[in-house]
């Protein structure tokens with residue numbers, strides 16, 4: 001498979017000055033600064049092929065943003081090498097930026113005071129995108145992301161889901177071959193998440209866009225990624241097919257059931273009751289053994305159920321739990 005991203009032994013050290021508290025401490029820090037080194041990324045190597053959708057995941061402070069910033073040329077590595085579409089982002093950031101689309105879930109590259117369509121037009125001019133190519137791409141994006149109903153709405157008036165659809169379109173206007181997505185579904189409702197995930201699958205299938213995604217949402221990972229790269233303390237701790245890694249990190253789900261009245265026989269052969277509080281029961285089950293739908297159907301045949309909910313494990317907690325022993329450097 002043709003490699004689109006190649007990273008070899010990448011290291012990023014941050015040098016931070018220790019600050020002491022109080023006036024005396026501040027003065028001491030000023031006169032005799034004590035520097036310490038934090039390894040944001042600590043010797044990472046991977047290769048990503050054309051058309052892969054890779055989840056780049058890890059707990060807070062694992063080194064995800066630092067890696068993405070180096071891949072996009074925002075940060076310079078302390079050592080190691082990076083090639084994006086055969087180009088070094090540090091040596092030729094301009095060329096790399098043309099190959100990349102970047103979306104940060106918490107930020108926007110749209111212009112608050114402009115209508116969405118005007119924002120796109122401005123980006124076209126900034127990135128000097130050929131008009132015919134821009135119009136062709138925009139027509140596809142309008143259709144797939146269903147942008148028409150709010151193309152004339154000022155960006156500041158868009159809902160979070162609409163804005164995210166706008167941001168994804170903005171990142172794709174120059175037809176990049178690689179898309180970096182940082183928490184693309186954060187804070188969105190189920191419909192908006194569905195629309196965004198469909199879009200990612202669609203551009204990957206039809207345009208062969210390579211996608212690198214950071215997320216804490218297990219559903220994003222399960223529905224989108226073929227491969228997971230898991231980082232912790234600046235190092236890669238897993239790199240492989242999604243099924244294997246998810247099963248290792250997060251094998252269990254929880255079904256929380258609330259009964260209308262007390263019942264004798266609560267047991268199910270494929271689930272374990274891990275907690276009970278009055279009429280509320282917590283069933284832990286392995287997704288590989290039984291699906292949530294099957295478990296719900298079985299239980300509702302014998303129990304008077306008032307309410308229920310399925311709880312997905314938080315992927316970052318799962319990583320932290322599994323790699324508790326990996327020491328920070």
Ligand SMILES: Nc1ncnc2c1ncn2[C@@H]1O[C@H](COP(=O)(O)OP(=O)(O)OP(=O)(O)O)[C@@H](O)[C@H]1O
Nearest residue numbers: 014016038039040059060061062063064065066067
């Ligand atoms: N500008 C900086 N100066 C000093 N240390 C930094 C800086 N940026 C990041 N770090 C440190 O580098 C490590 C990796 O941080 P990074 O932001 O890459 O993690 P992350 O996996 O993206 O975390 P999050 O999920 O919270 O965004 C952390 O220990 C962090 O404190």
